Amino acid sequence: MALSAPGGDTLAAPASARKFAQRTVERSGVWLLLLVLVSLNLRPLLTSVSPLLPDIRSATGMGFQTASMLTVLPMVAMGIVGLAGARIGSRIGDRHGISAGLLAIAIACACRWFAGSAATLVFSAALAGVGIALIQALIPGVIKHNHATRISAVMGLYSAAMMGGGLLGAIVGPWSAQLSGDWHLGLGMWAIPAAFTLLLWTAVRVPMPPFGKVGTGSATANPRPMRPMYRNARAWLLAIYFGWMNCAYTSLIAWLPPFYVERGWSMQSSGALLGAMTAAQMVASIVLPLLAARGTDRRPWLAAGFLAQFAGFAGLIAGADRFAFVWVSVLGFGLGGLFALCLILALDHLKDPRRAGALAAFVQAIGYLISAAGPIVTGFIRDLTGSFVAAWIMLACSVVALLCITLRFNPATYQSTMHGME
Structure with a gap:
C-alpha cells in the first residue's frame, strides 16, 4: 500500500501500484477539470486592469x-517566488502549494474590491x-508525471485555460x-472564482503524482541530488528565450x-480588442501544441508562432485602426502558441519529471523577471516618442531576433546541452 505525506501526496509504492495510479491519473476527468479551474484563475487579475485604467487613475x-x-x-x-516555488512545493507538497497559491490570489482580488488607494492596488x-508563481512552478512537473505520453495535449489544455481566464478578465x-x-x-470579482476553486481543490481528493511531492522527485529514500x-x-538560454518572448505579452496587456x-x-x-487577442491565444495554445506533438522537433511550430507575431505587429504599425481585430487576433495566436510550446520545449530537455519540472520552474522564474521589463521599456518608448508605434517596431525587431535563437533548439542537442542534469 502507498504511504501518504502530510501534504496529501503519495509516497513510495510497489511498481504495480505506481503503474495503476499512473493510469488512474491519466484517465481522471476530475483531475483535468481541476487543472482547468486552477488555470482559469491565473490571468484575470492581469487582463482586467488595463481596460479600466482610465477610471483607476482618475480615482486614485x-x-x-x-x-x-x-x-x-x-x-x-512570479520570477522571485518561482525560483523557490519547487523548493516550497517539496516542503509542503504540491497539493498544499497550489492551495496556498489560490488563497493568495483570492485575498489579492478581495483587496482590490475595497481598494481606496494606489498603494493597496500595488500590494494586491x-x-x-506570489500566488500565481507558486501554482505555475508546480503544475508543469505534475503534468509531466501524470501525462508522460500526452504532455503536449495537456500542456495545451493548461495554457488554453489560462488564456481563457485572461479572456474573461478582459x-x-x-x-x-x-x-x-x-x-x-x-x-x-475574481476573488469569487479563486475562492471557489480553492474549496474544490481542497475538498476533492483526486489522484496526485505517485512520486512524493513534485519538488522532490521519485519516492526513493535518498534521491540523487x-x-x-x-x-x-x-x-x-531557455529562460531568456521564454522571458524575451513574453515581453510582447506583458507589453500588450498593459x-x-x-x-x-x-x-x-x-x-x-x-477591452474587447484585448479579449479578441486573448481568445486567439486560447485557440493557439491548443492547436499549435497538438500539431507539434506529431514530432519531436518543435522549431517549425515555434517559428510559425513568431511569424504570426511579426504579422500582427506589422499590422499595428501600418494601420492600427483598419482591421484592428484581425491584427490583435494574429498577435494573440502567435503569443498563445508560443507560451505553451516554450514550456513543452523546456520539459522535452529532461526525461525525469522531477528535473524537467525544476527546469520549467527555473525557465518561468527567470523568464517572468525578464518579461516584467516589457511594459516599462515600451512605456518609456511611448513617453519618449509620444506614440506606441515605436514600441511596436521595437517588439517586431525582437521577434526577428527570437526567430534566429529558435534554430538552436535541435532535439539532437538536448542530451548534450543538459549533460549532468539528469
Whole structure:
C-alpha cells in the first residue's frame, strides 16, 4: 500500500501500484477539470486592469509609471517566488502549494474590491504574483508525471485555460464595472472564482503524482541530488528565450487598450480588442501544441508562432485602426502558441519529471523577471516618442531576433546541452 505525506501526496509504492495510479491519473476527468479551474484563475487579475485604467487613475491619482506596476509587479513576484516555488512545493507538497497559491490570489482580488488607494492596488498586484508563481512552478512537473505520453495535449489544455481566464478578465471585468458603475467590481470579482476553486481543490481528493511531492522527485529514500539549474547554459538560454518572448505579452496587456483609447476608442471597445487577442491565444495554445506533438522537433511550430507575431505587429504599425481585430487576433495566436510550446520545449530537455519540472520552474522564474521589463521599456518608448508605434517596431525587431535563437533548439542537442542534469 502507498504511504501518504502530510501534504496529501503519495509516497513510495510497489511498481504495480505506481503503474495503476499512473493510469488512474491519466484517465481522471476530475483531475483535468481541476487543472482547468486552477488555470482559469491565473490571468484575470492581469487582463482586467488595463481596460479600466482610465477610471483607476482618475480615482486614485495614479500616474502611468505607477500604473505599469500593476502589470510589472506580478511578473516580478512570479520570477522571485518561482525560483523557490519547487523548493516550497517539496516542503509542503504540491497539493498544499497550489492551495496556498489560490488563497493568495483570492485575498489579492478581495483587496482590490475595497481598494481606496494606489498603494493597496500595488500590494494586491505583488500578492497575486506570489500566488500565481507558486501554482505555475508546480503544475508543469505534475503534468509531466501524470501525462508522460500526452504532455503536449495537456500542456495545451493548461495554457488554453489560462488564456481563457485572461479572456474573461478582459471582457467580463470592464462589462461588470460599466454595469455597476464601479471599477472595484471589475477588479475584485475574481476573488469569487479563486475562492471557489480553492474549496474544490481542497475538498476533492483526486489522484496526485505517485512520486512524493513534485519538488522532490521519485519516492526513493535518498534521491540523487539535483544539480542547480543556474549552472547550465541551456537552462539560461531557455529562460531568456521564454522571458524575451513574453515581453510582447506583458507589453500588450498593459498598453494595447490605452493605445486604442488614445486613438478614440472607448474603454469597452479597447477591452474587447484585448479579449479578441486573448481568445486567439486560447485557440493557439491548443492547436499549435497538438500539431507539434506529431514530432519531436518543435522549431517549425515555434517559428510559425513568431511569424504570426511579426504579422500582427506589422499590422499595428501600418494601420492600427483598419482591421484592428484581425491584427490583435494574429498577435494573440502567435503569443498563445508560443507560451505553451516554450514550456513543452523546456520539459522535452529532461526525461525525469522531477528535473524537467525544476527546469520549467527555473525557465518561468527567470523568464517572468525578464518579461516584467516589457511594459516599462515600451512605456518609456511611448513617453519618449509620444506614440506606441515605436514600441511596436521595437517588439517586431525582437521577434526577428527570437526567430534566429529558435534554430538552436535541435532535439539532437538536448542530451548534450543538459549533460549532468539528469
